Structures are given as structure tokens and as C-alpha cells.
Amino acid sequence: MKRASLTLALALVAIGAGCSSLERSRSLANPSTPAKTLASQVCSNCHGLDGNSISPNFPKLAEQQQEYIVAQLNQFRNHRREDPPGFIYMWGISRSLTDDQIKGLAAYFAEQKSVSPGSGNPKLIEEGKQIFDSGLPAQNVPPCSTCHGDHGQGNGQFPRVANQHADYAVKQLTVFQQTEQRPDGVAMKVVTHSLSRQNMEAVAAYLQDIPPK
């Protein structure tokens, strides 16, 4: 009986090994796993196959700046980014990725088409547009568009913020403002210093459904 169970188990393993395909692998520790495979088999579970995540717990990655994704994955991998979504989800996922896989993942998501997750409160959006375009001069808050682009499209190391989930954007602005969990985003600590919660929610509401270029 035991022999039969063992045989069955070994047969299943053999079948499984034989049927394994690198093109559909979910292995995060195999340098040979193509980045596109990782994106579709693993990353898509939270970020969506096309980088347009459904849940605001997870940032949208579609059309994100390639350079920015590479930087973030490196920061997750070496634990320099310590905000909760970083260490809860991403430290583990990124721990064995190779530099090439990271570049491939960044290229994959940069190529996707970003879609707005939906619109919010018009009054809040208007207030957010004002901050995004013109800043809050009285509070020494510069316009967001200066670095992130007129339409929030980002530029190299400055991330795309257009169409980002408002809830995610507010949480990250709070991380920048109130913690040291993202040391590589120190510029944002200065920028967010004087923002109120209301300011953050307004900017985030505007970004979520910002008009395309």
C-alpha cells in the first residue's frame, strides 16, 4: 500500500516535471524565467495582466516609467523601500529577481496602456488640478507637474502618477510626508511637508482620472 502511494506520488512529480514549461512558470528564483512570463503568471495577480490593477491596494503599473520601475524593484530587493506594501508584498517577490528580469518587467509594464480606474468628486478634482498645475505657493508646495509632467505621465526617474488609484496615491504621499520608509524619495518629503490630508486627497482624486495627453 505504501509502495503504491509512493509510486503515485513519484509518478505525479515525474508528470509535473515533464509537463513543466518555462513559458508558464511561476518560479521566482529561476534566472531563466522570462520577464513576460513572470509578469503574466505572478505580477498580474495583483497588478493586472496589463498593469491596470483592479484593487487600489496595488498600484497601477501600466505605462509607468521604465527607469522608475527598475529603481523600485531594486529598492524592494535590497529592502531600501520599507513602506508596508513594499515589505508585505514586494520584498519576497523581488528577492531573487535578476537585473535582467527586473529590466524586462519594467519594459513590459511601460509598454502597457494605462486606463483610468474611474472618476471621483468633481469639487475635489478641481482643487487637485489647481495643486497639480500650480502648487500651493503660500505653503511652498511646487506644482506636481514640474517633475511628473503636464499630464502626470512621468519622466525617467520621476514616476507616472496619471491614473494611479487615489487611495494608493494618498497612502504613498503620507509615507513620504510622515515616515523615512522611502529614503530614495527624499525629494517628496520636502514637497509633501506642508500638504494637508485634504490637499493629498484632492491631488490624488485629480490624478486618478487626469485627462490624457
Next chain:
Amino acid sequence: MIGMDTRGLQEIRETPAPTSIAAAILAVRALRKKIARKLIAGTIAATVLVPLLLVLAPEEAQALPAFARQTGQNCVSCHAGGQFPELTPYGRMFKMTGYTIGERALPLSVMAVVSSSRVRDTTKSDNPPADFAKNRAVTFSSASLFIAGKVTENIGLFSQITYDNYAEQAVAPDGVGAGKFKGHTNADNIDLRYADRFIDSNRDLIFGVSANNNPSVSDPWNTAAAWMQYVPVPSPSSSQFVDGNAPYPGYGSGGNVAGLSAYAYLNKMLYAELGGYKTANRGLSIMSAGINNAGTTKLKGTNPYWRLALTHEWGPHNIMLGTSGMIADVYDNPEDTSDPTSTHRFNDKGLDAQYQYLLDPHTVTAQVAYMTSKHRYPDSVANQPVNFVDALGNPLANTNTSDTTNTLRAKLTYVYQAKYGGSLGYFNRTGNTNTLNQTSGFDPATGLITSDPTGSLGAAELSTRVGGNLSGNPATRGFTYEAFWTPMQYVRVGLQYTTYSKFNGASSNYDGLGRDAKDNNTLFFYVWGAY
């Protein structure tokens, strides 16, 4: 982080109806023994392990049970609000893709439970020292070893071996005192699966096969019979009225059977699973390892199980509407399967739904499961006279040829910051009356209420009063309230209170000997740890 000890309790809930009144009484005792068996194993381990974990374990993502080591992620990635075994959408994908995301790691985890329970009334009993032997005591309830993780690119395993510190309660030497408990270890949940996923911009298809030992243990939603119960649950024999022993939807086959199911999940919208279950013997005996021949469910042939679910996700919300069912032919006597007509036929059909709102720091879950179970008895059990009489001394009706039982479970949970949580659960079992269910009644000789009309039982190690059923009706109804605290992701402390407004068909005097449903209200405190 994984499921808890669900097999044993399900087995207990779904033990086939006994073949005679005497057998029924014996079955009740056997059931209690099973319950006891389940409860004993955990206390010592938890007493030692939990403080050790609290002091020694570093709070970072890698220092976690097997699956967390494999993905490197925190428990809340897969478990909604960190409350095992309930899964997040990502946790469900992890399971459906065969536990293969990540990298192979040490596939071992351990889990232990220390608990204490308190029943409202311990006086209305024929034998309080035996019935409530562990009432108010701090016990090491149970411990599990998990062997779980990625095996190949397409194969993964989740398996649980559970030691129950209170698996069995012996008869006291004087026949009336509290007998000693004895621990026992056996195979608990096992789910070995092969899965593949075909995903591109046109379609997303997950396909898999699961070899498992419990119908619905392969299911990714926590309204499935194998997963809905409150966990942890102490060994039933050390605490008879905690929520884990209250009614839950379940399949007639119970657990520790050998099954193979194939499933598919299309476009994150439609889930379908079809399986067949057989007796876990011969080459499949690993599915019931540790359980003796008399305790192993014997199924006739291959018994079908099916499951359909529709799912949708929007923003931080996700919902599932599902249905499932199983037809099982279970031999009346596990030790004698020579007569193919000596089987109980269970026809179970269920509806279930789950809603989750997951947006840090909030986790809200609403669950509802309803199952209707038709139970047809073999000729040796159906239409049989019973030994009790009615209050006037007239014979009672013969036993039914079949019964229908309906079980509803609903639960609402809220967790804040994956640390502080609370829930409200409701259970309601209804069903037709059957004299077969009567475990107490009027003695034809004396006209008095008794649980032993033939005098064949002798000294009872447990009284039949607390589990007695005078009405012959299975109706049991109540609420469970829970508050819990998760100071770190692999330690949970909880306080649970289960109230009964109906028990064994009546609100008051359900046993005919003066015990009321509310006398069974139980407070339960636990400390759970895993590593």
C-alpha cells in the same frame, strides 16, 4: 499559514446516523471520544511554543510558515486581514495555481493551540466530572505539522498532520469520575495538486487537478464546507459546545476519504470543479493515515462532488456566488462492507456566497452558506422500532427511511490593521423529526426519562444528558461572537462566545432531564501560534 484542523470536526459533524438506539447512544459516546481526541494534543506544545515565538521570532516577512517562506511575503498577502484560513484574491490564485508561486523553501510549518473554555452550566449532567473534565482548565488543545510547498513548476502540496491532545477519553475506573484523556495523531487536510495557467490578453484559464482527502478542501473560498468554520477549534471532547461543534454545512462522506478532482477557473469569473471520492484504503491509505479501520469512512464506489462559482472583483471589493454538492454512499459499518445495500445515501446540495472588502487598514468579510442534506438510511436502520415510549407509555413511531436537514451559516467579520478583529456568526440547523435521533426518552418499564431504556449501557463515562435529544429533532440554533488580536502575524489571541437558543430540537429541557439550550453557552479563549 494555513488551514486548521478541519477534518476531525467535519467528521464528527457528519458521522452517519447510527443503526439502533443503543448504537445511537454508543455513537454519541464515540463522537464524544472523537471530539476528545481532537482536543488534547495542543496544550503542551502551545504552552511552550507560543511564548517562545513571541520572544524569539523576528517580525519580518521571511520568518513565517512554509508558504510565506516560499513567496517571501507576509501572511496578509494571502489571508484576508491575516485571519487564516480565509484567503484574499491573491491567496486564491496562489492556491489555484497549485501552491507553485515563488521558490522552493523548507516545506515545514508547525502550529499549536492553547485554550480554555467555560460552559455556562455544568451541574445539569449525569456525570459532571466526566462531561466537563476540562472545563475552565487551560489546555494544550492540538498541534499540527504542515508539509507544504512548491514541488515542481506545476505541482504543489498542502498537507497537515494533526496531534489531538484530547483525542480519546477513557472510562473512569469508578465508572462515574472523569476518565483520562489520550492523545492521537492522524492525517488531517491533504491537497496535492497539479496546475497550469494559460493567460494572455484574450483569456485567462487556470486548470488543475487535486488529489485530496476531504471534499471541498480544494476549494479556494472560505464558505466551502471544509473551510468555513471558526478556527482554531479545541478538541471537541475537551469542550463540547464551542462553535466548532455547532452545526456547519458539510458533506456526508466527511473527511479522510480519497478524492481526485479537476477544476478550471476562467477569466477570473467562472470556477468549476468536478471530483470523485473513494474509500481511503489500500494505495490511498495515506489519506486516512493514523485512523483505524473502524474509524475510516467506507464509501461504496466513486462518489461525485461538484462545485460551480461565479466571481467578480471591482475596486477593493470582490464577491463570489457558488453552489456545490455531493452524493455519497457510506457503509453503515466500516468494518463490514460485504453487503452493498448496507449504505447510507447522502445527497448534499449547497449554496454559498462571500463578499470581501479589502483596503488597508480595513478588512470586511460577509459569508453565507446553506446546505440541504438528504439522508436515506439502509434497510437495517430504516423503519425500525425504538426502545423508548411516549409519556403515556405508547410505542414511538418507527425510525424514518430518510431525513432532510438544512443548515445555514452566516458570518460577518471586520479586521483593522490585520491586528484587531471581531466577528458575528449565526448558525441554524433545521430538519425533520426522527425517533432515530432520540438519545433520551421515556423508559417503557419505569415511565421515567432515561437514556438507557434497555439497561445495556452500564456505567456511563459521559452522561447522555448534555448531548441528549428527547424530541428526535436535530434543530440547533445560535450565535457566535468573537474578538481577536493578532500581535504579530503568526500569533493570534481570541475570545469567543457561543450562545444557543435551540439545541437538539428544543429551547428548554432538550434532553428531558432539565437541560436547556442556553445551558450550553460557552466562552472560549485561545492562543494560537504557527511557525
